[in-house]
Amino acid sequence: MKYHDSETAKEVAGRVESFMDEVVIPREREALETGERITTGEIEDLWEQAKDRDLFAPQVPEEYGGQGLDFSDMLPSFEQVGRSLIGALAIRANAPQEGNMHTLEMVGTEAQKEEYLQPLVQGEISSAFAMTEPKQGGGSDPKMLQSTAVKDGDEWIVNAHKWWTSDGLNADFYLVMARTDLDAHPYEGTSIILVPRDADGVEVVRNIPHLGGHGITEREGGHAEVKFDDVRVPVENTIGEAGQGFQVAQMRLGGGRLTHCMRYSGMAERSLEIAKAYLQEREAFGTTLEEKQALRHRIADAETHLHAARTMVRHAARELDESDARIEVAMSKVFTANVTQETIDLALQCCGGNGIGKDLPIAHFYEAVRAFRIVDGADEVHRRSIARWAFEDVDETEIENTLQFDDDLRIDALEQ
Ligand SMILES: Cc1cc2nc3c(=O)[nH]c(=O)nc-3n(C[C@H](O)[C@H](O)[C@H](O)COP(=O)(O)OP(=O)(O)OC[C@H]3O[C@@H](n4cnc5c(N)ncnc54)[C@H](O)[C@@H]3O)c2cc1C
Structure with missing residues (x-):
């Protein structure tokens, strides 16, 4: 499907696609087939190759070592990396690192950028x-x-119990959201505090057992339960203004939700590609599966829905480059999450037992x-957010008209 992405966006995405097809997907296939995990050294080697091709960290400004693309221009590249289980990792555009880089870049102090953003x-x-x-x-x-950070002189004392x-x-530091003013409404009394992993009182309790986690890389970051027990950090570790934690988180999550949409669209796209190739080759009941109308219609619907999702995300990305685009992002997030889930489920179904098997990435x-x-x-x-927005601008006349209309409908229904 052709989109009106900018020339820059298309040019970079073309090179990302080549990198995926020539290097990253073959390495992913090999790992799936042999069960041998991709080592940390190999990932670092992929980063070097991405740097040589000017593809490394497309979302980060050039002064910090990235390619300096805005949301609209990074979008097709992020779709491309989503096609591989290790695609985003290979060019350092994977969550949550990418969102945390964005946060530090947006509101970090010069000292925080030097100490944390550059090496991150x-x-x-x-x-x-x-x-x-x-x-x-x-x-x-x-x-x-419930987490708190209480000021004691020029330090925060952080007490928090986090999970997921x-x-x-693997984190070397955590961006911890904690209440810093218990008398204020949480939206005005919460801060984000940077806590180094090696600070006294930080305990990584466990990796929460969960669905997913492909396990093809040697170093998996997991989804951890972490406790912070009277952890002391300097007040300079506040990310953005104290009390502005929700505003900073909103900025982080807006972009993070959209980049997730981009990567998951790539996953769905590749799943469909694999399914279509399977249907074209596999025969049953006298024809290839490609010729079965029951499947053709479902593939047609999946293509249509995925196209709608990708178009919606493009619109939201353009808005996000200009504003916080909360509703556009919320709509894109809920729609893309459902469409990509349905698409991947269909692709799995089309591949039969191979869909369940883990030789392919679909499972x-x-x-x-x-x-x-x-x-x-x-x-x-x-x-909930979309509905609140939807009802916000309804004026009295509209309400009266609607009630009138509903009454008419009800009377019609009773009379029938
Ligand atoms: C793979 C994974 C990675 C994650 N990574 C991170 C991370 O890096 N950092 C982090 O801080 N968190 C992370 N999370 C946590 C994630 O953000 C939360 O799980 C999510 O916000 C939901 O919160 P909860 O689990 O407490 O669910 P709950 O708040 O208990 O909600 C349970 C369910 O109730 C329903 N629900 C909630 N509100 C409403 C409503 N108003 N109306 C109707 N139904 C409703 C929803 O279906 C929801 O799923 C991660 C979670 C997962 C699964």
Whole structure:
């Protein structure tokens, strides 16, 4: 499908596609077939190759070692990397690192950028974003945050119990969301504090067993449960202004949700490619499966829905380059999460037993995509925001007209 992406976006994405097809996907296939994990050294080698091809960290400004693309221009490249289980990792555009880089770049101080952003982009260190807490703490409703950071002289004392912290096993530092003013509304009294992993009182409790996690790389960051017990860090470790944690998180999550949409669209696209190739070759009941109308219609629907999702994400990316685009991002997130899940499920079905088998990446994509309807805000939470927006501008006359209309309908229905 052709999109009106900019010339820059298309040119970079073309080179990313070649890198995926020539280097990354063959290495992924080999790992799936042999079961031999891709080593950290190999990933670093992929980074070097990505740098040689000017593809490394497309989302990061050039001064920090990336390619300096905005959301619209990085979009087709992110779709391309989504086609491989290790694609985003191979060019350092993987979550949550990419979102954390964006956060530090947006609101980090010069000292924070030098100490944390530069080495984070280069892959010398790793990071995690710690917002979600076990019940009854912050989850779908982040106002319920229970973590605290209390100022003591020129230090914060952080007490927090977090879980589902992606890449939390390997992180060298955590961006911890904590209440810093208990008298204020959480939207005005919450801050994000950078906590180094080696600070006293940080305990990585466990990797939470979960659906997904392809296990083809040697170093998996997992989704960790982490405790912070009277951890002291300098107040300079505040990310953005104290009390502005929700505003910073919103900036981070807006972009993060959209880049997730881009990568998951790539997964769905590749799953469909594999399924179509299978249907063209495989015969049953006297014809190839490609000729079965029952399957053809479902493939047609999947292509249509995926195209709609990719178009919607493009619109949201353009808006996000100009504003916070909250509703556009919410709509794209909930729609893309559902469409990519349905598409990958169909692709799996089309491949029969091969779809369930893990010689192909589809089963891994299938496991990965399920979390997308929960992570970064569950479907229902985004629908809640969209519905609030939808009802915001309804004026009295519209309400009266609607009620009148509904009454008419009801009378019609009773009379029939
Ligand atoms: C793979 C994975 C990676 C993650 N990575 C991170 C990370 O790096 N950092 C981090 O901080 N968190 C992370 N999370 C946590 C994630 O953001 C939360 O799981 C999510 O926000 C939901 O919160 P919860 O699990 O507490 O669910 P709950 O808040 O308990 O909600 C449970 C369910 O209730 C429903 N629901 C909620 N609100 C409403 C409503 N208003 N109306 C109707 N239904 C509703 C939804 O279906 C929801 O799934 C990750 C989660 C997963 C699965």
